[in-house]
Amino acid sequence: MNDHGHGHGHGHDQAEVLDLDAEILAEHTASIIEWLPIESPRQIVDLGCGTGAGTFALLARFPEAHITAVDASVDHLRRLREKACEQGLTDRVSTVQADLDAEWPDLGSPGLVWASASLHHMADPDRVLRQVHDTLAPGGLLAVVELAGMPRFLPDDVPESRLEQHHHDERVPHRGADWAPLLTAAGFTVEGERTVTVHIERSAAVERYAHASLRRLLDPEALHRVLQRDDIALRTERTVWAARK
Template sequence: MTHHSHPHGQAAHDHAPTRDHDQASTHDHDRDHDQAEILDLDADVLAEHLASIAAWLPVTTAPRHIVDLGCGTGAGTLALLERFPDAQVTAVDSSAAHLRRLVEKARAGGVEGRVHTVQADLDTSRPDLDRPDLVWASASLHHLADPRRTLRQVHDALAPGGLLAVVELAGFPRFLPADAPEDRPGLEERCHAASERRHGNHLPHRGADWGPMLTAAGFDVEAERTLTVNIEASPSNAVGRYALSSLRRVRAAVTDTLSPEDLAALDRLLDTTGAHGILHRPDLAVRTRRTVWAARRT
């Protein structure tokens, strides 16, 4: 399981087939590089909110073994290592490139010895999670073909009294004001609507209420919390780079469905050299919502 289809999730199963091994390898390498970049930007911009979620978790005893399912490039892993300084984390992802990036970050932060990586896709394999006290699944479960099966597996793997934290986004982050850009107001919403029409059938669990599914898997849902995120652009322009990477991915998904006028306006926003490019806009912000479910194995 990995964070492939957007900054916060596992691979969507809609990649175009490639004609030979070399082409496929190049495609996968480029895709992993782009996804790693946007995951790193997401972690940078939303670090404070991620730390607040980790601090909120209703743990009864500090966990010694944590599993991060769909860890991507390690935003959750590193936040959990900081929150629980005596814990070890098993980081699970299907992307070898993302796991390598996570290890690089852990090494830079001096916590490499507390991280164990496992390359696995939960749709096709069942890795040994080795009785964790806490399992963290951020923007990953909704990409699974059968998340109910995975929830049951996590329930059975957890130590008695262990906690599962499910973190999901209400939707893709928004960056532009509603009346932007000036020549095509509402462009961002139309782009996301077009993307949803294309990908909605592939991700039926996105935006789901996970409470009933957690209960059906045998968990006791102890707490639920929704965080509203609104982060204005910073001097480092991380928000601008995050917006650019995000909208580039949206552009790839809506090329065939957006009107020519909207597509041209989007290209002007994505032009890093033009005066009207998104990197030069002073009115950017990251606006999104994240919901967290804390569920215990009783």
């Protein structure tokens, strides 16, 4: 899932976090896609695709589908194309570089639009949802996947966890929003909503993810102290809305 999928930002560091996110949350992402009320869409758009967590999970789930991956970041799209090449999937993926706050590209008439951790970055989510509604094929599905908050790694009783919480509250105004009313206002019928609680115990990948996320908040000494803890784990919630045109 591409929490920074709008593509403004920290370049290589950000791409590393997105790749770790994809690796650690792969099972959760697959289960969310499995849950979607849709049979076998032939054309899919991954809106704010980041480095391709959703793209490759969708390709695996829908082997007949072609995916158009859209992101503002040239670097993220390049990494996605490299992965597609490594996996022999280049004929099933197209990339479109676009800042969706500025322009709306021609994306055809997809049967499924997947927007994972990308809509909360948009300056005007209502406008983007209306654009998605116009773009979808008749009866098409929009899947919105959002984190309730940024991933957290520390138990609540650790002093540094307050920094985590404060940092996450400030950053993005639409994060944690209830998207159902916005989807309805844009003309969609919300057919399903599901919240998945994520708690993944410490592993080498979780350690790398914690390091990449916490080094922006903590000084090196505090970071080292925190990373020595046995109770580091990835803690977050993801909510998915399935909305029909």
